[in-house]
Amino acid sequence: MTTTMEPVRVAAPAGSGLLDRVLKMRELAILAVLVLMLAATQIDNSAFLSKQGIKDLLLNATILVLVAVGEAMVVITRNVDLSVGSVLGISAFAAGDFLEGGGNPLLAVLLAVALGAAFGVLNGLLVSIGQVPALVVTLGTLYIIRGVDSIWIGSREITAGVLPSGFVTFGHDGLSALPYLAVLAAVVLVAVAYFLRNYRSGREFYALGSSPEAAGLAGVPVRRRILAAYIACGALAGLAGALYLARFGNVDSGTGSGYELTVVSAVVVGGVAFTGGSGSVYGVALGALLLTSINSVLPSIGVSSVWVQAIDGILLLVAIAVDRILALRVAGILRKRAAETRSARHG
Numbered sequence: 571m572t573t574t575m576e577p578v579r580v581a582a583p584a585g586s587g588l589l590d591r592v593l594k595m596r597e598l599a600i601l602a603v604l605v606l607m608l609a610a611t612q613i614d615n616s617a618f619l620s621k622q623g624i625k626d627l628l629l630n631a632t633i634l635v636l637v638a639v640g641e642a643m644v645v646i647t648r649n650v651d652l653s654v655g656s657v658l659g660i661s662a663f664a665a666g667d668f669l670e671g672g673g674n675p676l677l678a679v680l681l682a683v684a685l686g687a688a689f690g691v692l693n694g695l696l697v698s699i700g701q702v703p704a705l706v707v708t709l710g711t712l713y714i715i716r717g718v719d720s721i722w723i724g725s726r727e728i729t730a731g732v733l734p735s736g737f738v739t740f741g742h743d744g745l746s747a748l749p750y751l752a753v754l755a756a757v758v759l760v761a762v763a764y765f766l767r768n769y770r771s772g773r774e775f776y777a778l779g780s781s782p783e784a785a786g787l788a789g790v791p792v793r794r795r796i797l798a799a800y801i802a803c804g805a806l807a808g809l810a811g812a813l814y815l816a817r818f819g820n821v822d823s824g825t826g827s828g829y830e831l832t833v834v835s836a837v838v839v840g841g842v843a844f845t846g847g848s849g850s851v852y853g854v855a856l857g858a859l860l861l862t863s864i865n866s867v868l869p870s871i872g873v874s875s876v877w878v879q880a881i882d883g884i885l886l887l888v889a890i891a892v893d894r895i896l897a898l899r900v901a902g903i904l905r906k907r908a909a910e911t912r913s914a915r916h917g
Contacts, residue, residue: 596841597853604860611867618870621747627863628752629742629817633658633810634858635755637829638836639762640806642854643799645837646766648779648846649697649704651800652830653689654807656715659826661686661811663719666728666821675737679812686808687801689715694800698793712830723823730819741816751813758806763851775799779846835886836861844890861885 612619637654644651661682668678689711696707730738744750766772777785778795786792815821840857842849864881 597850597856600840600853600856600860604856604863607860607867608863611870615870618867623866624747625744625749627859627866628747629749630866631855631859631862632749632751632755633814633817634832634836634862635855636758636806636810636813637833638840638854638858639759639851640803641833642837642840642842642849642851643762643766643775644704644803645842645844646775646779646846646849647796647799648782649796649799650708650834650844651690651693651803652705652708652834653693653712653715654803654833655826655829655831656712656719657686657689657804657807657826658811658814658829659821659824660715660719660722661808662815662821662825663723663728663811663823665812666733666815669734669737669815670728670732675734675740678737679809682808682812683805684808686811687805689807690801690804691797693804694797697800698796716827720823726822728815728821733815733819737816738819741813741819751817754813758809759851759855762802766851771795771798776847779848781847832861832882835882838890839885 608619617623637658641651641654664685665678665682668681669675673681693704693708693711696702696711697704700707740750742749744752766775774785774790774795777788777790778792782792811826814825836858837849837854838844838857839860840849840854842854861882868877868881
């Protein structure tokens with residue numbers, strides 16, 4: 571007998587309404603900063619938000635959005651995946667190597683997704699079954715994958731000239747100012763957001779991140795959920811690798827190096843608490859768009875690009891500080907409400 575996963579309405583825990591309002595305010599704040607930054611840049615440089623300018627902004631954000639959405643699923647469960655940059659790089663080269671040999675573009679994308687998912691299985695098993703800290707596991711697999719990547723690729727390089735023209739064209743074309751890659755990323759974003767909010771298994775990711783012990787006692791299959799989060803993260807990193815190849819048409823042994831830091835920054839800036847249990851992938855997408863927009867804004871107003879990493883670091887620290895302050899405020903409000911409720915009952 572087979573069973574199907576149906577969307578269910580899960581009863582909201584106490585205080586979830588307050589937390590949802592706080593998170594929406596956080597996302598609106600990110601959106602406001604993004605809009606103000608782009609508007610100010612447009613005033614300074616009238617060509618910045620041209621049709622091609624908007625298209626470039628969306629293309630630059632697409633890859634980061636995909637990887638950050640997968641990373642967010644892991645972070646929500648109170649874990650982390652530092653190997654996503656290496657997975658992106660090796661998946662991109664695997665897809666390019668397959669295409670260079672005359673492979674079908676769709677199969678190349680599926681190959682990259684499958685390879686990414688396989689690394690996700692490795693990470694997930696070590697964290698969930700092996701009970702090894704996620705930071706240690708994924709830092710180790712980061713270097714292992716990077717080493718395998720370097721040995722396999724060596725001095726080779728995949729260039730746009732050896733790729734099918736339709737595959738490269740797909741990475742640049744779109745509907746007016748809306749790139750096809752951005753449409754694909756939006757579909758993935760909406761699907762993941764719907765799953766996390768409307769399916770019992772998706773809500774269990776949040777329960778697990780809020781309190782792994784309580785989630786286990788409530789019947790949540792903790793190990794399976796952690797494994798699922800890592801598989802999804804790996805698969806999306808693999809998909810991002812294939813799209814990276816289509817977008818830039820160039821892959822070598824250094825592709826994806828250090829990318830995990832940008833991904834983690836996008837997740838935390840986007841409102842996903844590093845302690846797990848809260849946040850939304852829509853906020854993560856805004857965080858990714860904000861970080862990639864900074865890369866475009868600074869050169870357009872004559873500021874050296876060396877400031878990009880410094881600004882990203884500042885945003886990361888501010889986001890962590892805001893998370894801590896909000897957590898303390900929400901906890902205080904909930905304690906006050908609980909005390910008032912107890913007083914009302916006894917009174």
